[in-house]
Amino acid sequence: MSERLAAPDVLRGIAIAGTFGTNIWVFADPRGPIGIIAGADDGWWADTALRAAANGKFLALLTLLFGVGVELQYRSAVRRGLRWPGRYLLRTAILFTEGLLHYLLVFEFDVLMGYAVAALPVAWLIGRSPRVRAVAAAAAGSAVVLIVGAVTVLTAGSTGADAPLPPYPATWAGQVHDRIVDAGLWRIELVVVVPSAVALFLAGAALLRAGVFDAAGTRLRHRLVVLGAAGAVLNVATTVAGPGWFVVERYLVAPLVALGLLGLVPELLFRLRAPAGPVRRGLTALGRTAMSCYVGQNLVAAVLFHAWGLGLATTFAALPAPVRTVAVAGTWAAVLVCSAVLASVWLRRFGRGPLELLTHRLLGVGVPADPTVRTGCRGGPGA
Template sequence: MSEDPNGASPRLAIVDGLRGYALMGLFLVHMLEYFELYWAHPAPTPVTTAVFTLFMGKTFSLLALCFGFSFFVMMDGAARRGQPFAGRFAWRLTLLAAIGMLHGLVYRGDIIVVLALAGFVLIPFDKVRSNRVLLAVAGLCFLQPYILLWIAAGAAGAPWALKPPHHFSDPAMATYLTGDLGQVLRANLWEGQVNKWWFFIETGRCVQVLGLFLVGLVLGRIGFFADPGRFRRGRAIALAAVALVAAACYGLKARTGGHGSGPVFWTNMLAGGWFDLSCMAASVLVFVQLWRAGGERVLRVLVPTGRMTLSLYVGQSLVFVPLFYPLGLGLYERMTPPLALAIGLAAIAVQLVLAAAWFKAFHYGPLEWLWRCGTRQSFGVPFRRRPEPQLA
């Protein structure tokens, strides 16, 4: 999710910082969701509402945007060296999907496999040289034709469009609330994954991911992050525009809430997706502006976490699923949103310190290194940093 493809492709600290911000925001969402168990009996509080409004749907979208940008970095670096990279990128995605599938056995909310499988679409689109065409396709994705179809069909009275979405039925949840490790693993092998994919399809996130990949690719091509000074005026205009869109979508979302099916429900889903996209875009624009206006010194604390997002993302589940679920300590039953938020913030501090210390001794995060070795089919990739030679 964050590994640079080869030694010749320079990393951009600002993108690593954005990726680190996205990962930490997504982690807070997972903490307030008790890694899925919150949805067994959702009970909104000011804390959950604040965290979900700030980060839910936005940080996931930001990771997808960064994924598209990373694809540009890899393909551009290979092109500069005169090396074909499409085949190697497909192999990298295959390995990433395998990591995601294994992670999904522990935590069914895994997004790695979603990003990996959707990433194959980027390969043919890299041959499209027109950025306008790419943005047009991305815009079509953001319009959510699938959801628009449901709205139109429901308004016309089609019975199938008036039913509740499939992901509202969640047979795996009962296993999460009572099952042991073996039962949870079995549930996540099929039932949990089916529910997750229905969620990504019905909320429009699958199509949204494709659009974000293409936007990330275009941002790489135009040097948006490499030379952000060129886009100062454009960023200001874009920030005003997305703020207006976010406000309009928030109002529409508020007016269409409370329905479990039908055209109004799907309109609410559509408005929520657009709200999340607008807020994500605003967060990128604000982050870039803060970075350039002197905030780089503070925001750089996020850079190491952005360089090992894959390892940290998987590690978060390996630690907190056993803490929350009955298969381990079962803290879900005694957890409150304020306590979950406090633990999450403390865990973020630990991850920031751990990542910074890690890169003093190693070149890559552990899973990033294994992923890189798998891509090259060799364990000859340097892992531990060599100590600096001492001057006499």
């Protein structure tokens, strides 16, 4: 497979690994997901650095790649003379249902529902003129800036650390009940996730059209790397500024870093031209089974950390800070390696991951896999 075709899968694998690097801290908090709202109260500088390094960057990268996938699906429909968005609307309905089940049964901070909602206007916009797409992306981006600015101002000076927190249910059924009852709290993030996704979907599609994965796209990739470096500097500034800048870091700074990764990884693949080693093969396998790995990793983390499972969140909380950090990071690495190995074994027999295969079956024979998976050599959609 050429570097141009391998890059999206590798990027998607990196995005899945990094997104789990964010989620695992949510699972590892014995206060439950409400802890991320209240703010960390028992960590140390290494925890802060690791959380800041992962916060939003890889999710933004995953979102950009979803936009790349929508563009590829649109091209495929045009090439085959099919009506657009046509069956793609069914795909978004399936994605929303999968996200809803993931939210209810596994994880409060599911992003798939937001992706499905954002994909609807983008499906209509993707075939419009560059001017219309640019205006829509600017409008969505402006909405994100306004929402993030308002949240930052309203929460200035308050970390929530002193507020009493309700106990997180110890049973799986209790957690499901809370997700239903408190859906307004846990799904409020969609207010910013959806416009952010619209802007990043359109940006990913535009970058694909501009040749970000082409051999001749070196100048574009270099510009993205510079933009990413500027984002990294801003990331350090927001981290030093304190938890009051968390939302700015997640939704305004993180996309800049993600754009840098989108330029850096393909450029390195073009330059290195070396045979794929175990790390690259593992990332590619994760990328080709992105939906399954995203949901599967969160499910495994729930079993490992929640009280109804192995209860590692409580066990790790009793450890000294440095040891706890190593334990959480080690668990992340272990789950990630296992995911890559299992994905590689699965792909030896099947062309897509389990959830991707299910979506394929629901859509019917001859329809590409789920939009959270596959860009590249087979023209499938991306995350």
